[in-house]
Amino acid sequence: MMNKQPGEAPAAVHAHGLTVRRGTGRTPRTVIDDIAFDVPRGRITGLLGPSGCGKSTLLRAIVGTQAHVTGTLDVLGRPAGHPDLRSRIGYVTQAPSVYDDLTVRQNLDYFAAILDPGRTAAARRAEAVDRALTDVDLTGRAGALAGNLSGGQRSRVSLAVALLGTPELLVLDEPTVGLDPVLRRDLWNLFHDLTATRGATILVSSHVMDEAERCHDLLLMRDGRILAQDTPDALRTRTHSATVEEGFLRLVDRANTLAAQEQPR
Ligand SMILES: Nc1ncnc2c1ncn2[C@@H]1O[C@H](COP(=O)(O)OP(=O)(O)O)[C@@H](O)[C@H]1O
Numbered sequence: 054m055m056n057k058q059p060g061e062a063p064a065a066v067h068a069h070g071l072t073v074r075r076g077t078g079r080t081p082r083t084v085i086d087d088i089a090f091d092v093p094r095g096r097i098t099g100l101l102g103p104s105g106c107g108k109s110t111l112l113r114a115i116v117g118t119q120a121h122v123t124g125t126l127d128v129l130g131r132p133a134g135h136p137d138l139r140s141r142i143g144y145v146t147q148a149p150s151v152y153d154d155l156t157v158r159q160n161l162d163y164f165a166a167i168l169d170p171g172r173t174a175a176a177r178r179a180e181a182v183d184r185a186l187t188d189v190d191l192t193g194r195a196g197a198l199a200g201n202l203s204g205g206q207r208s209r210v211s212l213a214v215a216l217l218g219t220p221e222l223l224v225l226d227e228p229t230v231g232l233d234p235v236l237r238r239d240l241w242n243l244f245h246d247l248t249a250t251r252g253a254t255i256l257v258s259s260h261v262m263d264e265a266e267r268c269h270d271l272l273l274m275r276d277g278r279i280l281a282q283d284t285p286d287a288l289r290t291r292t293h294s295a296t297v298e299e300g301f302l303r304l305v306d307r308a309n310t311l312a313a314q315e316q317p318r
């Protein structure tokens with residue numbers, strides 16, 4: 054399932070025997086169950102699966118904010134959570150944190166200062182802010198209060214924050230939820246630009262299967278397990294399906310059949 058081609062560049066993320074438990078007290082649950090996968094560099098990998106399957110937990114493990122992670126999890130050649138990775142990864146959480154009472158530019162100035170406290174000259178920080186604003190096409194709204202923005206514009210502010218340090222790896226947790234189709238398309242175009250022009254690696258989660266078609270590679274997840282790692286084309290071909298969604302459902306049916314056969318009587 055997780056075939057690695059010989060001579061391939063080292064993966065941006067490499068996981069093996071990865072398990073995550075969540076919940077406190079006497080009943081911690083295994084939320085990620087002994088998974089293995091690779092996220093190739095310079096490409097867009099979609100992490101797809103229904104709500105509750107463990108996408109956010111996995112992304113948190115990758116960016117190093119998740120407790121009770123066991124197994125191998127290497128990110129950009131370092132163990133996940135290594136301090137050196139902090140400036141090399143941009144992370145947008147599922148509930149983006151933007152300060153409504155600050156303008157777009159003030160939000161970015163604030164996060165730029167946190168990212169690099171006192172080390173970079175103010176002029177350099179301002180440059181980084183300008184570039185991030187341009188990246189997400191919000192230069193014209195830089196002076197607007199974040200609280201007055203549309204949902205799509207707010208998402209783009211969060212994305213701009215993640216882009217401030219020109220990260221090698223962008224981890225985006227359901228960035229297109231609640232966006233209208235035009236904004237969703239614009240955001241996907243931006244993701245493609247970032248990989249094509251900067252060589253950035255993007256790992257983006259979604260529970261909307263039609264977004265899978267826009268990714269270079271897919272990680273299909275269900276119940277804390279990886280059902281498949283494939284390109285959209287290969288997945289459709291392999292499952293004799295017209296769409297990734299149909300292919301995903303076929304794999305789910307197959308997994309259920311196998312599980313039923315393995316049930317002790
Ligand atoms: N803070 C938490 N404590 C215990 N269990 C949690 C916590 N957050 C999420 N979970 C559980 O972990 C599982 C995976 O959740 P999550 O990673 O958020 O899935 P997804 O992002 O795919 O919707 C779910 O069953 C959820 O109930």
Ligand SMILES: [Mg+2]
Pocket residue numbers: 108109110147226227
């Ligand atoms: Mg989630």
